[in-house]
Amino acid sequence: MIIQINTDKNISGEKRTEDFFTSQIEEALKRFESHITRIEVHLKDENGKKDGFNDISCLIEARLEGRQPIAVTNQAETMDLALTGAIHKIKTAVESILGKLKKH
Template sequence: MTIQINTDKTITGEKRSSDFFTAQISKELQRFESHISRIEVHLKDENGKKDGFNDISCLLEARLEGRQPIAVTNQANTIDLAVTGAIDKIKSALDTIVGKIQKH
């Protein structure tokens, strides 16, 4: 499972935080690893560098083998909260999809 992290120009893509999020996503989605070929993470600040409420957006896109990709988005006050919320949402979606695959 390949994980690619993309950020907009207002969010710095430091190597340390990139490694942290890669490790977090890998750990949380480990049980779906056989179904996922790639995860793309898109982080952006909705209103630029200005402070705001729920202005950090995280879009997670999972490329599933033999199926259409699925995407979820989450907005929060910080990058950590946005990524964690998006991980929870994609785990729920993957539970549903993988459950349907295993029933057939």
């Protein structure tokens, strides 16, 4: 499973932050890693450098083997909260898709 993290110009993409986020994603999706080929994360600050309510947006796109990519988005006040919420949503979506495939 390849994980790529992208940030906009208003969010610093420090190596240590990327490593932490990558480890969180790997841990959350570990049991699905044989089905997921790639994860792309897009973090952006919706209103630039100004503080604001839920202005950090995190989009996670998961590419499953032999299926169309699925994407979820989450907004929060911090990068950590935005990513955590998006990870929860993508995990739920992948569980749902793979659960339906097992039933058939």
